[in-house]
Amino acid sequence: MKRSLVNEIKNIEIGEKIKLNGWVQRRRDLGGLIFIDLRDVSGFVQIVFNPDVSKEALRTADTLRTEFVIEAIGEVVRRDESQVNKNNEFGHLEVIVEDVTILSKAATPPFQISDDNINEDIKLKYRYVDLKRQELQNILRLRHKTTKAVREFLDNEMFVDIETPFLSKSTPEGARDYLVPSRIHEGEFYALPQSPQIYKQLLMLGGFERYYQIVKCFRDEDLRADRQPEFTQIDIEKSFTDQEDIIEMNERLISHVMKEVKGLDVLLPFPRMTYDTAMNEYGVDKPDTRFDMKLNDLSDFSKTVDFKVFKSTVENGGVVKAIVVKNQASEYSRKNIDQLEAFVKNYDAKGLAWLKYNEEGFTGPIAKFFGESEQSELKNLLNVEENDLVLFVADKPSVVHASLGNLRNKLAKDLGLLDKNQYNFVWITDWPLFEYDEERGRYIAAHHPFTSPKKEDEGLLETDPTKAKANAYDIVLNGYELGGGSIRISNPELQEKMFKALGFSDEERDKQFGFLIEAFKYGAPPHGGIAYGLDRFVMLLAGTDNIRDVIAFPKTTSASDLMMKSPSTVSKEQLEELNIEIIKTKE
Amino acid sequence: MKRSLVNEIKNIEIGEKIKLNGWVQRRRDLGGLIFIDLRDVSGFVQIVFNPDVSKEALRTADTLRTEFVIEAIGEVVRRDESQVNKNNEFGHLEVIVEDVTILSKAATPPFQISDDNINEDIKLKYRYVDLKRQELQNILRLRHKTTKAVREFLDNEMFVDIETPFLSKSTPEGARDYLVPSRIHEGEFYALPQSPQIYKQLLMLGGFERYYQIVKCFRDEDLRADRQPEFTQIDIEKSFTDQEDIIEMNERLISHVMKEVKGLDVLLPFPRMTYDTAMNEYGVDKPDTRFDMKLNDLSDFSKTVDFKVFKSTVENGGVVKAIVVKNQASEYSRKNIDQLEAFVKNYDAKGLAWLKYNEEGFTGPIAKFFGESEQSELKNLLNVEENDLVLFVADKPSVVHASLGNLRNKLAKDLGLLDKNQYNFVWITDWPLFEYDEERGRYIAAHHPFTSPKKEDEGLLETDPTKAKANAYDIVLNGYELGGGSIRISNPELQEKMFKALGFSDEERDKQFGFLIEAFKYGAPPHGGIAYGLDRFVMLLAGTDNIRDVIAFPKTTSASDLMMKSPSTVSKEQLEELNIEIIKTKE
Missing domain, CATH: 3.30.930.10 (Bira Bifunctional Protein; Domain 2)
Incomplete structure (x- = not known):
């Protein structure tokens, strides 16, 4: 009898026999019967051990544990309407086992395959266990x-x-x-x-x-x-x-x-988009266009204002740019903004200036530097609306772009603006x-x-x-x-x-x-x-x-294969054949 | 206008225009006209430069040499029946060029692409030239x-x-x-x-x-x-x-x-075939079954004869085997057979005994060791016929198999018994x-x-x-x-x-x-x-x-890439970063 894959059960008549090979995914014992979810490459299906069908098969089933590899032969039957497993493509069928063979026993795995809280190094060491995970x-x-x-x-x-x-x-x-x-x-x-x-x-x-x-x-x-x-x-x-x-x-x-x-x-x-546009408007050469929040160039505006930080930056060849975080002003406390400032400092920005906008106009530590007409101009330049948060960086262009470009991406992530199912090329x-x-x-x-x-x-x-x-x-x-x-x-x-x-x-x-x-x-x-x-x-x-x-067998960030323990030392003879030797610099 | 491939010319109406890109394969000048075979990835076609169509194109054509890369635009016409190039799929068509552009000039190649007598090292050095060869x-x-x-x-x-x-x-x-x-x-x-x-x-x-x-x-x-x-x-x-x-x-x-x-x-x-059968009957673990000439085991026969070389080999645990080269006795002189003996010595055989068979029976240096009934038995064991040559090796099994197995393959090659178009799996x-x-x-x-x-x-x-x-x-x-x-x-x-x-x-x-x-x-x-x-x-x-x-870019038998000159020396800094140094053993 030839092995069928689990998903081939669809093509088998009710009452016909099937031979399945696979892993024990789950076992439940109930009323003297044993129920096992048998998994193979194509899916899983419930197989049932019933003493009225085969006492011997039931005895074997009683020794089965998770991840044992088995072969089972039995009759395909339709499950009661009430018993159908709606989460499984083959949940309306089951196999009443007549004969079962253990092909391989399995020790308790080093971690639960479905457990998300395992340290990644452990998972990489036992990659062959982790590879069974449905996601991989x-x-x-x-x-x-x-x-x-x-x-x-x-x-x-x-x-x-x-x-x-x-x-x-x-x-x-x-x-x-x-x-x-x-x-x-x-x-x-x-x-x-x-x-x-x-x-x-x-x-x-x-x-x-x-x-x-x-x-x-x-x-x-x-x-x-x-x-x-x-x-x-x-x-x-x-x-x-x-x-x-x-x-x-x-x-x-x-x-x-x-x-x-x-x-x-x-x-x-x-x-x-040209490279220049990408840098100017998104701050990075690989813009995520799934959301807006572009960089606004305020350099010309900055020349005309009294705010020295902005003005002198532009006079010294730098630029002033800002992004507008729509409708988030009330959500960002001073402390939150300090965290954003710490983030842009990673990109060499000296600071992150900010303003909030509401019906009374701009508020924030630098608001006082802008007169009424300047505030009005700024409002128009940035198209701000009620409850918008404006974040500024003034520096040489490369710093402004890297800071605001990466901040823009971070904010989009934080604010849940990124739709994984949208593909913007x-x-x-x-x-x-x-x-x-x-x-x-x-x-x-x-x-x-x-x-x-x-x-x-x-x-x-x-x-x-x-x-x-x-x-x-x-x-x-x-x-x-x-x-x-x-x-x-x-x-x-x-x-x-x-x-x-x-x-x-x-x-x-x-x-x-x-x-x-x-x-x-x-x-x-x-x-x-x-x-x-x-x-x-x-x-x-x-x-x-x-x-x-x-990647089936990836390496860690220190380029190690934790499963095979590679790289590794090699024999003196191997190095001699290659005419090289190791220079020891550490003990 | 979009470029067409040469083989797309079939789909173009006579009288329509086509734009081709490719290499100058051949040039002929005849009666004030220039004829060029233009080659691209899909084939080649003749393009014609005629002063009545474009004097300028003709002037450019006059500067063209083999392997220049050009773009040509012109009208597709049918060639006269008498002019059809029967060796080319598109030999019934040609293109009357109206406009030609040189995309790249080409120096005289280091060797003629079609020349089979070039040293392989030269071809490997200029692999990119050799790759143009139709066979590759x-x-x-x-x-x-x-x-x-x-x-x-x-x-x-x-x-x-x-x-x-x-x-x-x-x-x-x-x-x-x-x-x-x-x-x-x-x-x-x-x-x-x-x-x-x-x-x-x-x-x-x-x-x-x-x-x-x-x-x-x-x-x-x-x-x-x-x-x-x-x-x-x-x-x-x-x-x-x-x-x-x-x-x-x-x-x-x-x-x-x-x-x-x-x-x-x-x-x-x-x-x-089992491994044992392959070794016993073909002498090698990868038998070429396109021809017969199997190894015949004469060990039992050898025990019964007076020929000491055979007899003692078997008594000491060795074997005696022979292959029959059909209908070739008259073609193999003593000198030829000496060459075959030299060949089997590469496989550690001590010698190659031989007999020829014709209507008078067996002849050859060892014939005298076999009596009439033994010759008759040998004839039956080997199924020999008029003009067959029999070659024997007596030694331990591994030597007999390697000698006769490889000799069998060599003879098949020498005698032209191998059909390249036959695939015996x-x-x-x-x-x-x-x-x-x-x-x-x-x-x-x-x-x-x-x-x-x-x-x-x-x-x-x-x-x-x-x-x-x-x-x-x-x-x-x-x-x-x-x-x-x-x-x-x-x-x-x-x-x-x-x-x-x-x-x-x-x-x-x-x-x-x-x-x-x-x-x-x-x-x-x-x-x-x-x-x-x-x-x-x-x-x-x-x-x-x-x-x-x-292989597109193969290495020589000393594992060198002659084109890129690899392997090569690297900088001291590179080795230092890897914590290795070279041990000099030669000057």
């Missing part, structure tokens, strides 16, 4: 559904899935590499790829025209809660394309994923080509060194590179960067200018990227692409805010 | 078609694609690991996975029941021609299964792939559970330590482990191991016995696999699976015998 089961299946939808779409569009190497080469641009010592080549190392960027461009030079890959990438960075040392990218590249073409195709891709995975129709095209375009790297003390590529400048800005590379805008675009969903890409440089002379603008000497450039510049000499098609962070995409689709929920 | 284009597309067919099948069977970690843990069982130093955990290392074996078993414990992944794996072994340091596995695991179920499902999987990729119907079920079953590892001086798991013994052999683990057979199976195609798997141990006590039989102390076992044995205590479903070597599978489907042909 659902999320990892949703992840597969997502990649399947992506593949379907790209396959239909004639993209070729091509694997690129993991044992790659270390390049100093970008984040820190994970290194792999070579045994054969003494003193040399491979690097795990941070992305297949160079390979995918070489595939374009190799004439493949349309490439994709869903692939692991690696960055040895200090981890934050939403980062993992290895992460998965949906990597796409296309020849004979431009920004419009890439955006249009990716909108169709996302629309297909949303339909297949969430059953949702998204409205195309997505809105677009927005393209951010016209990125700067360069950004200043404090650590390196020089300009670096904002995206990567292969991103092309806007045609009209090519001349700026040699004159005023920091003013150049890039043919780069990010797709943002609900305040998260879902993916980003660019149209690449396909002209070797322009690429050389780019490296020069980045401060590379000819020697450095040739050492690191010589082969690539050479490659572009043999006929390079115009090309561009995009890469999505799959983990984050799935996180948003699944409605979780824990990145570890979307 | 086709193979990498066939690779994608293969993975697509595999995914389709497994998705339909409710398998879940789940990603497992790359930053994993080093385990001394198995091949040599690639190590990755940890920056955060001083003196500790990750290892790149040799396979996701442990993870996929944990997913079964975690209740996923059906898992697959198409995933890179890593082995730092000395490379042979058909090995790469990183290779791709189709990895499959299933719960509540047994050997029959796995074999049946994988036959349907392979059948689906053969249909989708090659358009072939394969006959199911595949033949099966065969399951090899009933593998030994252990094999002797000369280097370690102890028994190791023939498959891996999680493979279950045959039910009836479980007792042997504690008494005579080397006699135990495993629930293991390999799928062999045309003499290559395509994949292999087993039903795993799901009982923690049996797993502990297995580690004991492998010579692990309790301490070693707990250190390396403690978490796994622990994991099995919380309710382990019976499970098993298989893993295919994708690179080899694609190699066979593509009919190439160079593994580098099926």
Whole structure:
């Protein structure tokens, strides 16, 4: 007799026999009978042990405990109307067991699977137990559904899935590499790829025209809660394309994923916003557009007022901006506002000025600095209404934007303005080509060194590179960067200018990227692409805010695998073969 | 105007305009006109520059050279019947160019793409040029078609694609690991996975029941021609299964792939052969069954003859076997046979005895040792006919099998007996559970330590482990191991016995696999699976015998990437951050 899955019980006639395999989810003993919820990959169903049917099966059932693995054979019957379990798809049926076998016993699990109050480290140590949790089961299946939808779409569009190497080469641009010592080549190392960027461009030079890959990438960075040392990218590249073409195709891709995975129709095209607008109006380069509360620029207004803090900030090249928290003035005590001030200080703001508005006008510590006409002007500029709270930061633009942009997001969360079931996609375009790297003390590529400048800005590379805008675009969903890409440089002379603008000497450039510049000499098609962070995409689709929920075997924020105890020490012989030794710096 | 692909020209009305993008494949100048074959991802078509249509386009055309990237707009016309290029799908059409733009110039490539006589190292250095070769284009597309067919099948069977970690843990069982130093955990290392074996078993414990992944794996072994340091596995695991179920499902999987990729119907079920039969009759554990020439066991016969070499070999526990090369006696001179003898000496054979058969009977140096009745018996045992060549090896079984098994394959190749278009699948079953590892001086798991013994052999683990057979199976195609798997141990006590039989102390076992044995205590479903070597599978489907042909960016046999020059030296700072330094052993 062949095993049926629980959900196949629907196809079995009442009175017919079924063989089920699965785990004991719950046991109840009642009136000499034993009732067990048997769970498998497809669901669960009640199976009943009745002494009138089989005394032996009942005896075995009496030894069953939670998570035992069993095989049960019995007759499918319909439950009394009054007994139907309305919370279960198969709650109207049950199986009267004739024969049962214990396939595996189970010790008491280290924690209750359904218990939400378990320390995450314990759950990670026993990940195989936690993986049985319905939520994780659902999320990892949703992840597969997502990649399947992506593949379907790209396959239909004639993209070729091509694997690129993991044992790659270390390049100093970008984040820190994970290194792999070579045994054969003494003193040399491979690097795990941070992305297949160079390979995918070489595939374009190799004439493949349309490439994709869903692939692991690696960055040895200090981890934050939403980062993992290895992460998965949906990597796409296309020849004979431009920004419009890439955006249009990716909108169709996302629309297909949303339909297949969430059953949702998204409205195309997505809105677009320049990088400058995003920064000015939302303070961040990945605006959450599910709610309003935009940044209002009060710099011009501030020039005209007597309030010295505002006035002098603007006179010294800074800006003054404010957000309006609608209808919340009465909810925020001084103490609450002090907490918000502490929050913006994380972003280097020196303080958070505030005003409340009601029918008598503005109140608050700085109200006195504004005369009647100024208050009236402010009211109009901010469109304030009864019971609104206004929060101001005056500083250099980067501080104002970071402070108010992040405060805006925090307030939306605190005030419950975020609807998990709303998906607001927005393209951010016209990125700067360069950004200043404090650590390196020089300009670096904002995206990567292969991103092309806007045609009209090519001349700026040699004159005023920091003013150049890039043919780069990010797709943002609900305040998260879902993916980003660019149209690449396909002209070797322009690429050389780019490296020069980045401060590379000819020697450095040739050492690191010589082969690539050479490659572009043999006929390079115009090309561009995009890469999505799959983990984050799935996180948003699944409605979780824990990145570890979307990864079967995640690492902690110190990049440890608590289950396997990895990383771990290795033998002296292994290190000798690799011609390396450990430098002890701590005891 | 939107770009069309070359193959979309079929859908365009004669007289309509088309915009094409692609590479200059060939140029001919004739009677004041210029003819160019324009190639893109979908094919190539002739485009014509005529001064009567556009003098400017003709002037640009005159500057075009091979591999220039261009955009051309023009009218689609039908070629004269006499001019049709019958070697091209679109040879009956051409485009009269009105406007042409050079998108990229191209330097003369470092070698002619179509030249087969280029040193492979040069081709690997300029891989992006070689990738334009039609054969590589086709193979990498066939690779994608293969993975697509595999995914389709497994998705339909409710398998879940789940990603497992790359930053994993080093385990001394198995091949040599690639190590990755940890920056955060001083003196500790990750290892790149040799396979996701442990993870996929944990997913079964975690209740996923059906898992697959198409995933890179890593082995730092000395490379042979058909090995790469990183290779791709189709990895499959299933719960509540047994050997029959796995074999049946994988036959349907392979059948689906053969249909989708090659358009072939394969006959199911595949033949099966025990490991012992394969070794006895084919000398190898991956028999090529496309041709006969099996090994004949003459050990019993040898006991009865006066030929001392044969007789004493058998008396000392060895065997005598022979293969019959049909109808080739006259083609093999003494010198040819000496070459075959040199070949078997690679497999430690001390010599290769031979006889030829024709109407007068057996001839050859050892014929004199056999009397008339013995010759007659030999004739019957070997079924020899006129002009057959018989080749004998007498030695211990492992030497006889390796010598004759590999000689059999070599002869088939030399004699052209191998039909590339014939696909002979065969399951090899009933593998030994252990094999002797000369280097370690102890028994190791023939498959891996999680493979279950045959039910009836479980007792042997504690008494005579080397006699135990495993629930293991390999799928062999045309003499290559395509994949292999087993039903795993799901009982923690049996797993502990297995580690004991492998010579692990309790301490070693707990250190390396403690978490796994622990994991099995919380309710382990019976499970098993298989893993295919994708690179080899694609190699066979593509009919190439160079593994580098099926990999976009392969490494050399010294594990180097000649294009990127990887591995490479890294900075002192990078090593310091990882707390390691290089030991110099050479100057």
